[in-house]
Amino acid sequence: MLSRIGTLASYFDNEKRTVMYSPTWKGTSITNPTDSIEEMLNQIKDLTSTFNDTYNILLKVHPFVYSKVADDERFAPYLVPDSVDANEIMSIVDVLITDYSSIFFDFVNTGKLILFFVPDAKEYKSTRGLYLKQSEMPGPVLNNFAALKRALANLKFVQKKYSAKYKRFSEKYGSLANGMATKEIVDFVFKSVPMKNVVSRKLNSDKRKVVIYPGSLAANGITSSYMNLMGNLDFKKYDVTQIATYDKKSGKRNGMSLPDGVRQMFRIGSPLLTLDEAVIDEYYKVIGLDENNVNNYPIEAYERDAQRLLPNMKFADSIDFSGYSYYWGRLMVSIKAPNKIAYLHNDIWEDAHRKIENIYLHKANVEPMIKLYRLFDKLVSVSPELKKINESKVIQFAGNAKFTSVQNSIDPDTIRYVSWKRRLKPNFPTKDIIKQRIPAFNKKMDNFISMGRLSPEKNQLFLVRVFSKYVETVNENARLYILGDGPLKSVILEEIEKLQMTKHIFLMGHINNPHHFMSKMDTFVLPSLYEGQPMVLLEALTLGMKVLSSDIPQNAFVLNYGQYGELADGTNVNDFLRGIDKINAAKLNQYDKFDPYKYNQEALREFELVLGD
Incomplete structure (x- = not known):
């Protein structure tokens, strides 16, 4: 030595x-x-x-x-x-x-x-x-x-x-170290020589094999929908492999909360591409796939990279559940599976071209992803109304892919249990998103709550202006709590200050398990300009809350076109103001009762149909 x-x-x-x-x-x-x-x-x-x-x-x-x-x-x-x-x-x-x-x-x-x-x-x-x-x-x-x-x-x-x-x-x-471990592994893998004290498991051939990319499992609506779906799925029927990279803040925590039936695998290393293929890959990231350059698309290179990550694994279904990444889209469409599915969680064309301060947030990733649609078999929007919108806007990129819809799954037991459990030990936030102390919660006030990413499509600036007018002209004993975080945080805070609403409107940031907080409020409000299928509306209905939302097709569908709650114009201050006044005066029994369990059964049936047809 x-x-x-x-x-x-x-x-x-x-x-x-x-x-x-x-x-x-x-x-x-x-x-x-x-x-x-x-x-x-x-x-x-x-x-x-x-x-x-x-x-x-x-x-x-x-x-x-x-x-x-x-x-x-x-x-x-x-x-x-x-x-x-x-x-x-x-x-x-x-x-x-x-x-x-x-x-x-x-x-x-x-x-x-x-x-x-x-x-x-x-x-x-x-x-x-x-x-x-x-x-x-x-x-x-x-x-x-x-x-x-x-x-x-x-x-x-x-x-x-x-x-x-x-x-x-x-x-x-x-305990298994004997100086021969490498030889024994090589013999086992390549020569099928049995290993003592080692149990090997193969994919269950009787189950339908599904591979799915859920996104990064960040704290957002797509992750909630995915985790609810996995919580409702019958793992006696489905063998599920998840492949992902975790969001640094929430990914690991959410990953650890998934059912044991989800086999979690991860992207490691760099794509297995030659130098020429890497150059071509960069071209398609920028230009995207179309009918004029489809013959040069390096599908063999992408299939090789898929084999690197999922060696010799074959699936019935490959699902890009996120739908927001060109890299993951081209990977999922390259996996060996006869049924390739891409989810569309929102008005995807609108999302691709959304700007904040004149900067496109998603265009570089989403527009090339949209142009991949022709390589998928099914394009799944998360509500029938959203399917109509997406089909009308991106059909030219779809090729032979079929447009269909599957509603988001929810977890009513957890939503209700968290709400009930926290009643025993109430733990209301005492500070807002910038750590400033807020007034103690007062159930005698008329308390409204809204939740969503602080970005233009969620329309919170409009809601702040409407609510300010409501406090000044209708009800000075009203409070609005806005949950969420995002790029418009500073702009919304400035607007609250400017309108002198700091004692009535509170920006709370992201709250883990917000359902108890929601359940103590009088009314849930969602003023969105566009949505996919709003999970927060489903959660509010599951909690038995009164609900007011903007009258866009996706929200109207969830509220059964006004049977479960009120709809108002999310671009008209006076109309939305009337909506707030109306919902505040309404009795809960004026609206039909939402059955979250019946809803969930239908959502799962739709998912299984997309896999099975």
Whole structure:
């Protein structure tokens, strides 16, 4: 082994035991690790100075960091060459010091001591996450350098204290390690040689196999609809594979809330394209697919990339449930499946060309996606009314794809349970979206609530102006709570201030599980200019609320054309003002009762028809 470590061998003393420090890279980008080289050097020097009579001190840095220290002569007495495999150098190591690196999973099989030096644990956990809880680690978790030195000076005590935990960890994660793991895996995969103590599972051939891209599982209506659908789906009939990349804020939390029947897979690495294919791919991202360039579309390259992510997996249905990404659209349409489906959650043409401050929000992604429609078999809008709108606007891009509709699923039990549970321990927000304190909730006031992304199509600016007039001319004891966040936050706050409505209109931001808050209000209001199928209306109806919405086809459909609530012109201040006055004076029993369970059964039936026909 010493012959492999180059000039480092000249510093090595065979009579001493060997300690190796092997930290992972720090930061959030592999191209720009943020490891402190000077701090690392000073710590290694300190350890060498303190334990020079007892240990050889080695440093094995992560490959992403190696180039930063390789030519620094100050590291020569400690640095293990990057060409030396970690498993090789570990054969001469007696004590491993590491942090969050997975290297300790291999080292634990040696039975030798591991010290976890994690002075930045809180920061690292928040940005990169951890494999395990600190309480599960097979050695002491040390939060400062002084504690690390004390542990090294008292290894016999450390070994005795952690021996039981070390043994449990080794049995859990290293029980199959026998020095032949790679050979056994290769033989199993390529030669069908059985492996002892290993259970393999194949896709259930009796179920209908569905692969679905849900979006990033960010906190939005599409995610709510998807999670409700998965919660209602019969996994005895369907084998579901989800492929996605998570939204940083909410993706992991939502992913962990999905049923166990959803097999979660992730996009990793870069698309498997040649240089020429990558250039062509960029062309189609910008220009989009049309009848004049369809013959040059690099479908084989995209199919190869799909095989990279889902090797040798075949499906009955490939569903782009998000519908807002060209990359994911071209991936889902390239998966081996006879039934390829794209969802249209909104007036997709309008959404593609929506601007805020003269900037297109979705055009670069959505317009090329629209031009992919000709490669799908079905284009699914989330309400019959939306289907009519989308078919009229994008039919020229659809080719032979069939326009159809599937209503969004809801989760009435969770909506009602959260509302009921929170009644036992009310927890009303006390601050608004900019952390300013708001007046305590007063049930004696006439309380209205609206919820949605703060963007032009949701029309909250219009609602603020209408409500201001309502307070001034009709009801000074009225309050409006607006839930949500988005690009118009500052503009809406300025309008509330300008109209002197800060004691009547409150911008609350995003609230997890808002249903209890909603249920305490008198009326739900939705002034949208356009929608897909508004989940918030369905949730408000499930809670048994009085509802007022703008009279657009999608909202009118959900409200059964006025049978479940009031409709008003979302572009006419006086008409919407009359609507607020009317709904406020109305009794709840004036409207038909919405049955969320019957609704859900119909929504699931529509989904299964789209898969089955």
